[in-house]
Amino acid sequence: MAKQYWIGDVRSGVHDGEEVELKGWVHRTRGGGKKIQFVVLRDSTGIVQCVVKKDVVGDSCFDDVANALIESSMIVRGRVESTDREHGHELQVESAEVVGPVNPDRPFPITESAMTEADGGETEFLLDNRHLYLRTSRMTTMLKLRSTVFGAIHSYFRDRDFIEYQAPNFVAGAVEGGSTLFEVPYFGRKAYLTQSWQLYAEAAMPALERLYTMAPSFRAEKSRTRRHLTEFWHAEMEIAWASNEEVMEHGEGVVRHIARKMLDERSEELSELGRDLEVIAGFADSPYPRMRYDEAVDALQSKGVEIEWGQDLDYSKEKILTDDFEVPHFLTHYPRIAKPFYHRPDPEDPKYVLCHDLLAPEGYGEIIGGGERTWSEDEILERIDEEGTPREPYEFYIDIRRYGGVPHGGFGLGVDRVCTWLAGADHIREAIPFPRDSRRVTP
Ligand code: ATP
Numbered sequence: 001m002a003k004q005y006w007i008g009d010v011r012s013g014v015h016d017g018e019e020v021e022l023k024g025w026v027h028r029t030r031g032g033g034k035k036i037q038f039v040v041l042r043d044s045t046g047i048v049q050c051v052v053k054k055d056v057v058g059d060s061c062f063d064d065v066a067n068a069l070i071e072s073s074m075i076v077r078g079r080v081e082s083t084d085r086e087h088g089h090e091l092q093v094e095s096a097e098v099v100g101p102v103n104p105d106r107p108f109p110i111t112e113s114a115m116t117e118a119d120g121g122e123t124e125f126l127l128d129n130r131h132l133y134l135r136t137s138r139m140t141t142m143l144k145l146r147s148t149v150f151g152a153i154h155s156y157f158r159d160r161d162f163i164e165y166q167a168p169n170f171v172a173g174a175v176e177g178g179s180t181l182f183e184v185p186y187f188g189r190k191a192y193l194t195q196s197w198q199l200y201a202e203a204a205m206p207a208l209e210r211l212y213t214m215a216p217s218f219r220a221e222k223s224r225t226r227r228h229l230t231e232f233w234h235a236e237m238e239i240a241w242a243s244n245e246e247v248m249e250h251g252e253g254v255v256r257h258i259a260r261k262m263l264d265e266r267s268e269e270l271s272e273l274g275r276d277l278e279v280i281a282g283f284a285d286s287p288y289p290r291m292r293y294d295e296a297v298d299a300l301q302s303k304g305v306e307i308e309w310g311q312d313l314d315y316s317k318e319k320i321l322t323d324d325f326e327v328p329h330f331l332t333h334y335p336r337i338a339k340p341f342y343h344r345p346d347p348e349d350p351k352y353v354l355c356h357d358l359l360a361p362e363g364y365g366e367i368i369g370g371g372e373r374t375w376s377e378d379e380i381l382e383r384i385d386e387e388g389t390p391r392e393p394y395e396f397y398i399d400i401r402r403y404g405g406v407p408h409g410g411f412g413l414g415v416d417r418v419c420t421w422l423a424g425a426d427h428i429r430e431a432i433p434f435p436r437d438s439r440r441v442t443p
C-alpha cells in the first residue's frame with residue numbers, strides 16, 4: 001500500500017523537506033492569481049496551505065485547481081517546507097488532481113460566515129444540512145472527543161473484568177414510565193423501543209455478575225430541551241452483590257477515567273473549544289461529594305426556589321443547584337414516591353430509596369442515574385402494585401427475584417450528556433452527529 005501521509009503530521013513538522021502525497025478536501029482558496037494560487041487543504045487531522053505555481057504544475061493542472069470549489073476532493077503531491085508564516089509548514093505543489101469536483105451551480109452551502117450568522121450551529125439551516133455540517137472544524141473536533149469518551153467507557157469496564165452484554169431494543173414494558181415510551185406496531189401487537197438496557201441486564205446479572213453496555217436508548221421526550229434527545233447513547237452497568245455506595249464508586253470511577261483520557265488524548269481539541277484544561281483536571285482528580293436529596297431541597301429552598309419535598313428535580317432546579325459546583329456531586333436517597341418500582345427502599349427509612357444521581361457541575365446537571373435494585377420477590381411485587389403497574393410484562397423480571405435473588409445495583413450514564421459537558425457545549429445536539437428530537441428525524 002502507498003504510504004499514507006497526514007496533514008496533522010505535516011503541520012507538526014515531521015515531514016519537513018520530504019516529498020509527500022496528501023489527500024483531502026478544499027477548505028479554502030486564496031489568491032486566484034494568474035501565476036500562483038493558494039489552496040488550504042483539509043483532511044481528518046488538520047489543514048495545510050498548498051502553494052500551486054503555474055510554471056511548476058503546468059497550465060491544465062493550474063486551471064483545474066483554480067476551478068476547484070470549496071469541498072472538492074483532491075490529491076496533491078509536493079515538497080513540505082517550513083515557513084515563517086503563521087501556519088508554519090506548507091506544501092510546494094508539484095502535481096495535483098481534482099478527484100471529486102463540486103458543481104458550481106450547487107456550491108457547498110456551509111461557510112464560516114453561515115455558521116456565525118447561525119449563532120454557533122443552532123439554526124434549522126445547519127440542522128437541515130447536518131450531513132455537510134459534520135465536516136466543519138467544530139463538529140469534527142466534537143466527533144473526536146466523542147470517540148475518546150466511548151473508548152474510555154469501554155476501557156474502564158473491560159479493565160475491571162466487566163462483560164459487555166447486549167439487550168433487545170424491542171420490548172414489551174417500560175423502564176422509566178409510560179409517558180416517554182415509543183410505541184411501534186409489531187405484527188398486529190404493540191411493542192416499544194427500549195428506554196434502557198437495565199431490566200434485561202438484571203436477567204444476566206446472576207450469570208455474569210459484572211456487566212456493561214453502550215447502546216442507544218429511546219425516549220419520546222416531547223419537550224425540546226438542551227439535554228434531551230429522543231435517541232441517546234446510554235452506557236449502563238449492572239453488578240451483583242453491590243450496594244448503592246459501591247455502584248457510586250464505579251460511577252465516579254468511570255467519569256474520572258473519561259476526564260483523564262480526555263486530557264491524555266484530546267487536550268488540543270479541548271483547548272480549541274475553549275475548555276480550560278485545569279478545570280477538566282479537577283473532574284479527573286478531585287473527589288465527588290455526596291449529598292442527600294433532603295439537603296439538596298434545603299439548599300434550593302434557601303436560594304428561594306419553590307420545591308416541594310417528594311418532587312423529582314427537573315433541569316431548571318439541577319441547574320441552579322449545580323451552577324456553582326466545581327466538580328460532579330452525587331445526590332442520594334430520593335423519596336420513594338419520586339422513583340420507579342425497581343429502586344430499592346432504604347431499610348433504615350423506607351420513605352427513601354437507595355439511589356443516586358450524579359450531577360455535573362457548571363449548571364449541566366444529571367449525567368448518571370443509578371442505585372440498588374429491589375431484589376426480593378415480596379418487595380418487588382409491593383413496589384409494582386403500589387405504582388399501579390401491570391405485573392404481566394414484568395413476569396420475567398420478577399422471576400429474577402424468585403430464583404436466587406441477590407442484592408445488586410447499577411447505573412445508566414448519558415454519553416451524549418457527558419460529551420456536551422466535557423466539551424463545554426451549550427446544547428446536547430452539538431455532541432451527536434445526527435440529533436433526534438420531537439421535531440426532527442432528518443437528515
Ligand atoms: P432526566 O430527568 O434528565 O430526564 P432521567 O432521570 O429520566 O433523566 P435516567 O432514566 O436516570 O434519566 O437515565 C440515565 C441517564 O441517561 C441520565 O442520567 C442521562 O444522563 C441520560 N438520559 C436520560 N434521558 C435522556 C435523554 N432523553 N437524552 C439524553 N440523555 C438522557
Ligand code: MG
Nearest residue numbers: 357366368369
Ligand atoms: Mg434519573
